[in-house]
Amino acid sequence: xxxxxxxxxxxxxxxxxxxxxxxxxxxxxxxxxxxxxxxxxxxxxxxxxxxxxxxxxxxxxxxxxxxxxxxxxxxxxxxxxxxxxxxxxxxxxxxxxxxxxxxxxxxxxxxxxxxxxxxxxxxxxxxxxxxxxxxxxxxxxxxxxxxxxxxxxxxxxxxxxxxxxxxxxxxxxxxxxxxxxxxxxxxxxxxxxxxxxxxxxxxxxxxxxxxxxxxxxxxxxxxxxxxxxxxxxx
Numbered sequence: 646x647x648x649x650x651x652x653x654x655x656x657x658x659x660x661x662x663x664x665x666x667x668x669x670x671x672x673x674x675x676x677x678x679x680x681x682x683x684x685x686x687x688x689x690x691x692x693x694x695x696x697x698x699x700x701x702x703x704x705x706x707x708x709x710x711x712x713x714x715x716x717x718x719x720x721x722x723x724x725x726x727x728x729x730x731x732x733x734x735x736x737x738x739x740x741x742x743x744x745x746x747x748x749x750x751x752x753x754x755x756x757x758x759x760x761x762x763x764x765x766x767x768x769x770x771x772x773x774x775x776x777x778x779x780x781x782x783x784x785x786x787x788x789x790x791x792x793x794x795x796x797x798x799x800x801x802x803x804x805x806x807x808x809x810x811x812x813x814x815x816x817x818x819x820x821x822x823x824x825x826x827x828x829x830x831x832x833x834x835x836x837x838x839x840x841x842x843x844x845x846x847x848x849x850x851x852x853x854x855x856x857x858x859x860x861x862x863x864x865x866x867x868x869x870x871x872x873x874x875x876x877x878x879x
Contacts, residue, residue: 649705650755650834653827667757667831672700674754675709694729696736698751701879707835709736709751710842712873717848722868726843726856730864736841737864745861752839755831759819761812768819775820779812836860844873 650667657664675698699708716725730737735751738744759765761782768775786808787794794801818825824832841858843866855876856866 647833647837648830650700650831650838651702651705653830665757665760667755668700668702670757670760671707671752671755672698675751678751678754696733703879705838706840707838708840708842708876710844710876712844714843714845715848716845719849722845722847722854722856723866726845726866726868727864729843730841730858730866739839739841739860740858740862740864742861742863752835755835756828757831758825758827759815761815766812766815766819768816770820775816779809779816782812783808842876844871844876 650671654666654668657667679696679698694711694714696709696711699710700706701708711729714729716722730740735749738747739749753759753765766778766782768778783805787805790804793804839860841860843856845854845856846852847854852870853872854868855871856868858864858866
């Protein structure tokens with residue numbers, strides 16, 4: 646039996662009230678990724694539009710979508726949308742069944758166990774460098790949480806021990822490349838629920854459409870008549 650992200654979040658909140666929401670973290674990370682990506686592209690005037698990310702609890706779908714694309718020339722909607730998609734190889738590769746195995750950075754936010762606070766830590770094969778990374782993160786933790794430390798050294802040590810265990814767990818996982826049981830569940834869920842959309846305003850025919858893709862099913866979209874306002878509240 647498959648378990649949804651909403652159910653996972655609920656179970657995790659019962660066992661740990663301070664646990665991060667997989668849904669919230671995944672959505673926020675995805676939007677930040679495209680915001681930063683688009684900002685760098687805009688400097689070179691390569692793209693003007695942006696992809697956004699949205700989780701629908703009602704449909705149990707995670708949508709990566711672009712809105713308000715204007716089509717002014719009479720042409721095939723499928724070709725028009727495919728051309729836009731091809732400008733974003735990190736996304737278009739996800740449609741290619743031969744490349745579907747590739748990791749998608751914008752979905753990394755769902756792998757909650759890889760996060761130390763608000764970022765995924767980067768480790769290499771250099772042991773000394775990795776230890777410096779860990780030390781720096783612990784130092785940052787102490788600075789951020791200095792008001793939580795008291796004159797009770799035993800309690801302070803317990804707080805720091807907990808953080809060392811947390812960061813070392815991520816370190817060992819990254820170095821060994823092993824996936825946890827939670828990673829496996831998350832990966833399976835993402836394969837089932839991720840969808841892509843591009844909303845197109847056909848100015849010649851005064852109609853609004855959406856082009857839709859499912860990962861691994863090819864770059865030719867399924868086109869349907871759909872306004873963004875109809876999608877917005879799902």
